[in-house]
Amino acid sequence: MSFSLTVLGSSSALPTSKRFPTAQVLKVQERFFLIDCGEGTQMQIRRFGLPLSRIHHIFISHLHGDHVFGLFGLLSSMNLLGRNLDLTLHAHSSLEHTIKHFTSFFGTGLQFRIVFQPFPSRRTSLIYEDNKVIVETIPLKHRIPTVGFVFREKKRPLNIRKDKVELLKIPYRDIINIKAGSDFISEDGKVFKNKDLTLPEIKSRSYAYISDTAYHEKITGLIQNVDLLYHESTFLECDRKLARLTGHSTALQAARIADKAGAEKLLIGHFSSRYKDVSAFVEEARKVFINTFAVEDGDVFQVEQTREQ
C-alpha cells in the first residue's frame, strides 16, 4: 500500500539540461495522481517507468507555461495509445478554453473525454474524494491565481487481532462492528474493550504540494503535520526581495513554513537557473528545518505505512 512521490521535473521557469519544468506523480494506494505538467512530462513519465494509462486525475496549480506546456503532448499521446477512459483535469477554469483550442486545432479531437473540474483559487476546497484519499486546495500568493494541493489518506478500518477472534470465538457479525470501533460483549455479558481486540490504527499519510508562492504563513494551518511537504524555493535568502517581487519563496522561507506546519520532511525544488549549485539551498533551509532535501528529477520519496503507538 504505497504512498510515494516521483519528481518528474524540478526546474523553475527556465529548464536546464538536467532539470525539466515542474511535474510530479503521487502514488497513493495504486492511484497515480499527476501534479502539474511542465514541458516533457510525458517523456519523464516513460523515463521513470510510470504507467501513463493509469493517470486519471491531473492537478494543475496555476497557468504559467512551465507548469502546463506538457499537457498538449501528454493528451495527444494518451489518445494515440487508445485511451478511452475519462481524464479529469482539476485546474483554474480558464484552462478549458485553451485545451479546447488545442484539441480542435491539432488533429480531429480526442477519443476520450476530458472532465474539467475548475476550482476556486481564493479559498480552500475539497476537489477530490474517493474511499481512500481526499485532495484539498491551498490558496497561494503568486502573480496569477495559484493553489497548492494537500493529499491525505482517509482513516482505514481497524485491523482485528486474529488471536482474539479465536480465543473469544467472536462471531462474524460482530467483527464488522469491532473494525468500526465498537467494543465486544460476549454471550456471558463480559465487555472487551475495542483497543484490546484490534491492532493500533494505521496512520493516515499525507503530502502537501506548494508551488509557486511568495512566503505565505497562513497556509501552515491547512497543511498541519503532513508527512511530506514540497515547497518551492526559487531563490536564496540573499535574493529575498526578488522572491517577493516575483511571487516566489526562498529556501529559508520554505523551511519556516515546514517548521510552523510541523511537517515531517521538507522537499525543496523549483530552483532558479541563476544558481549553479543547489547545496546552498539545503544549507540555508536546514538552519531552520533539518529534515530538508533538494529534489532532483527522478527522485522517489516514500512514506512508509506505520501504526499509531
Added chain:
Amino acid sequence: MSFSLTVLGSSSALPTSKRFPTAQVLKVQERFFLIDCGEGTQMQIRRFGLPLSRIHHIFISHLHGDHVFGLFGLLSSMNLLGRNLDLTLHAHSSLEHTIKHFTSFFGTGLQFRIVFQPFPSRRTSLIYEDNKVIVETIPLKHRIPTVGFVFREKKRPLNIRKDKVELLKIPYRDIINIKAGSDFISEDGKVFKNKDLTLPEIKSRSYAYISDTAYHEKITGLIQNVDLLYHESTFLECDRKLARLTGHSTALQAARIADKAGAEKLLIGHFSSRYKDVSAFVEEARKVFINTFAVEDGDVFQVEQTREQ
C-alpha cells in the same frame, strides 16, 4: 565554415524514453536554423550544447503536435533569457493564430517580435535567402498541408591563387573581377584564363529535410544531388499499407527517394514506437541505398567543405 546537422528528436508521434519528438538544428556557416520543434526541443538544445540565442529562423514542416508542441516553451524561455531580436517563423499561415492565443494567454506577451512568414504548401517556393544560403520548400503528401525544406549554400567567390597575384603583379582592381570569374589581361595584352588564376570552386553543400510524407517520387527533382537527405521512415515495408493510410513512408521507400535523387547520404528517423529495434530499418533501406544511417537524438552529421575536382 561548418555545415552540420544535430538531431534533437527522432521519434514519430509517440516519444519513447530515448527519442524525443522531431526537431533538428542545421548549422550553416555560423547560422543556426531550427527545423521543426517537438516537445522538449529547448531541453535538447541545452543538452546538446547549442546556442538558443543564435536561432533566428524556425522552419515548421506541418502543424501536427509532435512537430510543434515545443514552440511554446521555447518562445517563453527565449523571452525569459532577455531576447530582443526578431524571430522569424516559417510555417503554415494558421500557426499564427495559435501562437497569438498562447502569447496572450500565458503571461503578458513577448518582449521580442515574432515575424510570421507563411508559405504555400502546394508548390515549391524560396522562403529564405541571405548572402550565403537559400532555403526552398518541398511540397509533401501527408494528411495535412506539409512541406519539406532544402537548404543550399550559395556559390562562393573564387579563391584567387596568391602565387599568381605576385608572379603576374595583378592589380587590386582586377582581383575582384577574377574572383567573380573573369580572365585577366596583363598590360602587355596577354590573356590569362580564370581557371589558371584561381583554386577549384568550393562545392556548395546542401541538406534536404523530408518529414512527414507518403512515398512521393516527384520530390526527387527538387532535391537532386543533395549531400545529406533526411527522409522519414515511420514504418517498415511489411507495414507499407499502414504507411500509405497514415501518410508516411517505409525505410525502403526512403531509400528509393535517396537513390532517385542521387543523394550522397541518407538519414532515416521518425520511427514508429511499435518497432523495438531500428536495425531492421537500416537493413531494409541499405538494400537500395547503401549509405543509410538511422539517427539517434544527439547525433551530429557534418558535411565537409571540398573543392570541385
